[in-house]
Amino acid sequence: MERMKEDDAIPLRGKTCLVTGATSGIGLATACALAARGAMVVGIGRDPARAERARAAVIAAAEACASDGGARYDLLDLSSLRAVADYAAGLVAGTKALPKLDAVVNCAGFYSDRRALSLDGCEMQFAVNHLAHFCLTTRLLPLLAKAPDARVVTVSSASHYYGRIAWKTLEGYLRGATPRRPYIGIRAYEQSKLANALFTAGLARRAGGALTAFSADPGLVNTEMGLKQGLSVGSLFWNWRRRFGTSPAVPAEAIAWLVAEPALRGKTGLYWKDKQELAPSRRALDPEAADRLWTLSEAFVEAATKGASR
Numbered sequence: 001m002e003r004m005k006e007d008d009a010i011p012l013r014g015k016t017c018l019v020t021g022a023t024s025g026i027g028l029a030t031a032c033a034l035a036a037r038g039a040m041v042v043g044i045g046r047d048p049a050r051a052e053r054a055r056a057a058v059i060a061a062a063e064a065c066a067s068d069g070g071a072r073y074d075l076l077d078l079s080s081l082r083a084v085a086d087y088a089a090g091l092v093a094g095t096k097a098l099p100k101l102d103a104v105v106n107c108a109g110f111y112s113d114r115r116a117l118s119l120d121g122c123e124m125q126f127a128v129n130h131l132a133h134f135c136l137t138t139r140l141l142p143l144l145a146k147a148p149d150a151r152v153v154t155v156s157s158a159s160h161y162y163g164r165i166a167w168k169t170l171e172g173y174l175r176g177a178t179p180r181r182p183y184i185g186i187r188a189y190e191q192s193k194l195a196n197a198l199f200t201a202g203l204a205r206r207a208g209g210a211l212t213a214f215s216a217d218p219g220l221v222n223t224e225m226g227l228k229q230g231l232s233v234g235s236l237f238w239n240w241r242r243r244f245g246t247s248p249a250v251p252a253e254a255i256a257w258l259v260a261e262p263a264l265r266g267k268t269g270l271y272w273k274d275k276q277e278l279a280p281s282r283r284a285l286d287p288e289a290a291d292r293l294w295t296l297s298e299a300f301v302e303a304a305t306k307g308a309s310r
Contacts, residue, residue, distance in 0.1 A: 010260035013038035013068060015147075016101055017259060018091075018140070020078065020133065021108030022058075023050040026155060026218055029252035030105055032061035035069030037260060042091075042098070043073040044108070051075060078108055078132035079118040081304035088139030100146035103259045106133040106154040106196075113185030120304040122173045125185070129192035134199055134297040141211075150211035151259050152203060155251075156196035156271070158217055159186075161281045163194030165289065167296075174299055195293060197271060197284035202294045204269030205287070212265055214258050215280065217273035218251030 017034045021027030022043030031041045035058045043058065045051040051073040062069035074096065076087050090096050110128040118127035137152055144150040164187075169179050200215040207213065254275050258264065271280040283289060 010257070010262070011038050012102075012256075012260050015103065016040045016042065016098055017103040017105060018042040018044065018101060019105045019107055020044045020136070022073070023047065023054040025107075025109075026248045026251055026255070027105075027107035028054050028057065029248035030107055030255045031058045031071065033249070033252045033256035034103075034105075034259065035059070035062040035071055036065040036067055037256060038062075038067040038069045039102075039259075040069065041071040043071060044076050044078075045073060046075060046077055048075060077119070078128050078136075079120075079124065081118075081120050081127075081131060081135050081301050083119075084132050084135045085139055085301065085305045088136055091140060092142050098143055101140055101143035101150070102147040103151040103153065104137050104140060104144065105255060105259065106137065106152070107255075108132070109155065111185065111189050113183075115183035117173075117178070120300065121176060122170070122300060123188055125188045125192045126170065126195065129189075130195035130199060131297060131300055133196070134294075135301045137199075137203065138301075144211050147211075149262075149265050152200075152211060152213045153216050153255055153258050154196045154200050154214070155218055155255070156200075156215040156280075157189075157193040158219070159190045160193035160197050160284060163190035163192075163281070163283065165191055165194060165198075165283075165293065167292070170296060174296070174303065194281070194283060197280050198286075198290045198293045199297075200271075201269050201284065201287070202290040205290070206294075207268070209266060209268070212268045214264075214268070215271045215284075216251070216255050216258060217271065217278065218255075219246060219273060 012034060017039045019027055019031045019041060022031045023045035031043050035041050041058055043054060055071050055073045058071035077083050091098050110125055116124040118124050133154060172179060197215045200213045204213040257275050271278050
């Protein structure tokens, strides 16, 4: 990683930043960018070998910029809300407890053009891209409250402009029902990205100035997210499309700026791309939809953490 220009490197020394999806793609690049600014990064991944390689890359990025940033990596399966809730509880009061948390960066993403269910019985894209981040972030609010300028950045997408929340279908998953309609992966992805934007708006409103929450649009990025499902029409399209995308380092720098820029404090609930504020979709600005999504998300978390069977 190249040494950053001084005017680009707003320092994050002494700050602790948690990053999901931090073993590859935008998540790993963001972890490197934060550590290069001096932050202590808590990275989340699923695979031990990938996590160790990522940790080494983040430390190398910090050393290349002569910062005092560091990294630790924790293993977590975001498809299990019980696991997410238990992990968050351990960070608040456990053997891996943190004294405070300055930022949560929700980067983890999943795409599939085949229907898959999470361990809690919900459609996987909605479960990983939204529910896991909802559960993790809300359970970490006590740690964020201890930071003087806490930030939450949730990676959405321009796909959210086309998204609609299929309320009846999601409520059906909560009851244990699998819809009979054909599964369209891109529609599920668009829904999850709209949920990211609605979550940001709901969090900003509920926080009441206690933290600053952003949705971040990374643009078209060359990542392997759509290839993890194996060979399919969707993976072939993703492989072709990603060739036109930017390096993950490009959105990572913009995300790190959202975490670090002092002038953004209090400018909460907004939608950003390339360090510019953008207008989100009309649906993302619907406060009733944000409240309904918040209530539904709480119901999923409650059912999962109480061990309800579906």
